[in-house]
Amino acid sequence: MEHIIDATNRKLGRLASDIALILQDKHSAGYNPRLPGKSKVIVRNVSGLVVSGRKYDEKIYYKHTGYVGHLREKKFKQIFEKNPEKVLFSAVYNMLPKNRLRAKRLKRLIIEK
Secondary structure: OOEEEEEOOEHHHHHHHHHHHOOOOOOOOOOOOOOHHHHHEEEHHHHEEEOOOHHHHHOOOEEOOOOOOOOOEHHHHHHHHOOOHHHHHHHHHHOOOOOHHHHHHOEEEEOOO
């Protein structure tokens, strides 16, 4: 089943949790946690996402290069202006269960600008 979601004026966290539930097929009667599911999600207008409070200026994403002392950090504002799809993908990625099915489920997520 294919779900088309418009992200305009939707909160980032609430949208990501809705997408994570759909990708796991928890909304269907035949839900089985050991199966990847069959539902596909298409998200449109990602640049219209909204975050509450001061997260737009203060939320920080961390990335470690693997070398000692090389912890990189970027603000939400920098990443969202350059690539809003990455912000939503990261949120959905972290809301899915951390197991071997996560990659299969994320392949069924299509994010459009």
